[in-house]
Amino acid sequence: MKAAPSGYEKRPMTQIAKSSTSKTQFARDLKDKDTVASPFLIKFSALAVGKNGKPFMNLILMDKSGEIEGKIWEDVNRHAGQAVRDAFIWVEGRCQVYQGRRQVVVNRLQLLREDEVEPKDYLAESALDPEALYSQLLGFVDSMKDPHYQALAQAVLKDDPEVVDRMKRAPAAKAVHHAYKSGLLEHMVSIAGILNHLAGHYGKYLDRDLLLLGGFFHDIGKLWELSFDRVTDYTTEGKLIGHLVMGVELIDRKIRELDSQPGRLPTPFPEDKKLLIKHLVLAHHGQLDYGSPKRPKCLEALILHMVDDMDSKVNAIRTFIEQDQTPGRWTALSRQYERYFYKPDWAMPEESGEGG
Numbered sequence: 322m323k324a325a326p327s328g329y330e331k332r333p334m335t336q337i338a339k340s341s342t343s344k345t346q347f348a349r350d351l352k353d354k355d356t357v358a359s360p361f362l363i364k365f366s367a368l369a370v371g372k373n374g375k376p377f378m379n380l381i382l383m384d385k386s387g388e389i390e391g392k393i394w395e396d397v398n399r400h401a402g403q404a405v406r407d408a409f410i411w412v413e414g415r416c417q418v419y420q421g422r423r424q425v426v427v428n429r430l431q432l433l434r435e436d437e438v439e440p441k442d443y444l445a446e447s448a449l450d451p452e453a454l455y456s457q458l459l460g461f462v463d464s465m466k467d468p469h470y471q472a473l474a475q476a477v478l479k480d481d482p483e484v485v486d487r488m489k490r491a492p493a494a495k496a497v498h499h500a501y502k503s504g505l506l507e508h509m510v511s512i513a514g515i516l517n518h519l520a521g522h523y524g525k526y527l528d529r530d531l532l533l534l535g536g537f538f539h540d541i542g543k544l545w546e547l548s549f550d551r552v553t554d555y556t557t558e559g560k561l562i563g564h565l566v567m568g569v570e571l572i573d574r575k576i577r578e579l580d581s582q583p584g585r586l587p588t589p590f591p592e593d594k595k596l597l598i599k600h601l602v603l604a605h606h607g608q609l610d611y612g613s614p615k616r617p618k619c620l621e622a623l624i625l626h627m628v629d630d631m632d633s634k635v636n637a638i639r640t641f642i643e644q645d646q647t648p649g650r651w652t653a654l655s656r657q658y659e660r661y662f663y664k665p666d667w668a669m670p671e672e673s674g675e676g677g
């Protein structure tokens with residue numbers, strides 16, 4: 322076990338100057354034997370006991386570039402109260418590769434205040450601009466023809482300030498796909514685009530407006546299923562109810578509001594349309610054992626399920642390939658997909674070295 326660097330115990334915690342807490346080292350770039358001196362957000366923290374009976378801590382440190390494991394071997398009891406999930410900490414230590422995985426052995430840490438960090442350095446975000454995504458989304462809403470479906474889309478996506486605010490920030494998941502800021506909106510717009518093409522392709526056999534509405538609403542419950550101010554996690558409502566039922570509840574409430582406001586709808590919201598949009602949301606996971614209480618029972622529901630599955634896998638695999646650091650043309654093993662992926666040119670590091 323390594324001893325802490327000399328002077329480590331004596332150096333007062335307050336010595337870290339504010340300017341030094343800015344982010345210059347990123348998790349993704351850390352390599353074997355690198356000296357680490359950088360702030361991170363703690364994604365995961367757990368106390369464990371080694372074979373020798375000594376306590377140690379397992380951490381996952383994150384920033385917008387990705388994440389890296391951390392270990393605290395020394396002074397564990399003192400650090401346990403500081404190195405907690407969702408905390409910003411200054412970390413000093415060393416990166417090493419252990420059993421093929423990079424980890425930071427932490428020699429020193431200090432809790433940072435929120436005003437000492439730039440939160441956007443710690444949360445990965447969509448490569449696409451949320452405002453541009455939002456106007457694309459509204460473009461699809463404006464193109465709808467059915468007055469009831471369109472009014473419902475507007476009531477949720479345009480007129481509800483809480484939805485609009487959360488939609489521009491929410492990730493689509495805790496992990497796996499679109500798991501970054503504005504990821505849900507990116508997923509919604511991507512799906513709407515694909516559904517739009519398919520509606521043209523299959524013509525009269527598909528209800529384009531119902532499909533689009535399904536694309537907008539299938540995951541809308543995630544706005545409250547997940548908390549995402551810092552590390553993304555499930556809320557109590559998310560754990561107990563889940564985004565499918567939460568989405569249906571929102572649709573139900575909005576339709577009741579529309580029906581009660583004179584002049585919002587040409588006629589009361591038709592029962593069949595209400596049932597169909599709820600069905601699309603409830604059936605979008607496709608199978609009972611994936612959390613859908615009903616399997617898709619109309620073409621629109623089946624297509625929404627398949628497009629949702631496709632869009633989330635394309636994003637998940639693309640992200641996996643992008644973040645892979647294995648030298649050569651093949652990624653490390655994807656545990657989720659139980660295979661290695663071939664890395665195309667866009668995923669290969671540039672040859673030019675430092676400047677690239």
Ligand SMILES: [Fe+2]
Pocket residue numbers: 539540564605606
């Ligand atoms: Fe979903």
Ligand SMILES: [Fe+2]
Pocket residue numbers: 508539540629633
């Ligand atoms: Fe989805």
